[in-house]
Amino acid sequence: xxxxxxxxxxxxxxxxxxxxxxxxxxxxxxxxxxxxxxxxxxxxxxxxxxxxxxxxxxxxxxxxxxxxxxxxxxxxxxxxxxxxxxxxxxxxxxxxxxxxxxxxxxxxxxxxxxxxxxxxxxxxxxxxxxxxxxxxxxxxxxxxxxxxxxxxxxxxxxxxxxxxxxxxxxxxxxxxxxxxxxxxxxxxxxxxxxxxxxxx
Numbered sequence: 001x002x003x004x005x006x007x008x009x010x011x012x013x014x015x016x017x018x019x020x021x022x023x024x025x026x027x028x029x030x031x032x033x034x035x036x037x038x039x040x041x042x043x044x045x046x047x048x049x050x051x052x053x054x055x056x057x058x059x060x061x062x063x064x065x066x067x068x069x070x071x072x073x074x075x076x077x078x079x080x081x082x083x084x085x086x087x088x089x090x091x092x093x094x095x096x097x098x099x100x101x102x103x104x105x106x107x108x109x110x111x112x113x114x115x116x117x118x119x120x121x122x123x124x125x126x127x128x129x130x131x132x133x134x135x136x137x138x139x140x141x142x143x144x145x146x147x148x149x150x151x152x153x154x155x156x157x158x159x160x161x162x163x164x165x166x167x168x169x170x171x172x173x174x175x176x177x178x179x180x181x182x183x184x185x186x187x188x189x190x191x192x193x194x195x196x197x198x199x200x
Contacts, residue, residue, distance in 0.1 A: 061196060063092050064099035064161065069107040074120070074176055078107055081181050085189035092193065097161050101128045103192045110172075122171040124188055126195055127163030167195060 065082050069075035082105065086094050103126060110119040136154040139147045157163070171188070173180055 060091055060093040061101075062095045062099040063192075063196070064097065064102040065094055066102055066104045067107070068105070071109065074107060074109070077176065077178075077181060078105060078185065081178075081185040082189060084182075085186050089189075089193055092196065098129075098158075099161075100130055101126060101166070101196060102161075102163055103188070105188070116172075116174050118175040120173045120176050122173065122184070124167075124169045124171065125165060126167035126192055128166050129158060129161075129163035131164055132157050132162075 063086070065079065065086065067075050067079040067082070069078065082103065083094060086092055086103075104124070106123040106125075107120050108122075110116055110121055113119055132154040135150055136158060139151040139154075142148075142151075169191075171184055173184060
């Protein structure tokens with residue numbers, strides 16, 4: 001009797017041990033699965049974040065540069081100096097036409113100025129064509145006289161590569177030397193760049 005009871009107890013203990021062992025294995029398998037799922041989640045988050053960073057780095061805004069000046073040599077010099085500073089910026093791309101915004105520089109040599117006979121007066125304008133594109137796209141198909149009129153104005157402005165004036169400023173150079181021009185154009189481009197960020 002006691003022998004059979006002992007055997008029953010041993011079998012029960014053995015079965016319980018097997019059950020506990022099975023539960024441990026199951027828990028271990030579950031923890032491995034959880035760990036694998038967690039690793040996969042972290043990896044996907046890291047990859048997604050990296051992809052976003054790469055996308056942000058690759059995202060550029062197209063801009064145009066317009067220089068107006070009667071003196072062809074001065075015009076070329078100013079434009080090249082502006083382009084040098086603009087091309088150093090990774091988030092802006094200079095295009096010939098159809099940019100998101102434009103940097104417009106008008107330069108004129110000062111006349112009848114005894115103090116600065118070689119000086120240049122410079123006017124700087126920033127224009128933005130984004131709102132015009134929005135108006136042109138969003139008013140399409142609306143059968144309203146006012147909407148059609150606004151869309152027509154936007155279409156003509158976009159065709160002529162015009163935009164809405166966003167900023168206007170003036171500057172003066174005592175002379176158009178490479179060093180002084182470089183300092184001024186660097187400031188102009190920096191200001192233009194900062195204002196692009198504020199229009200996001």
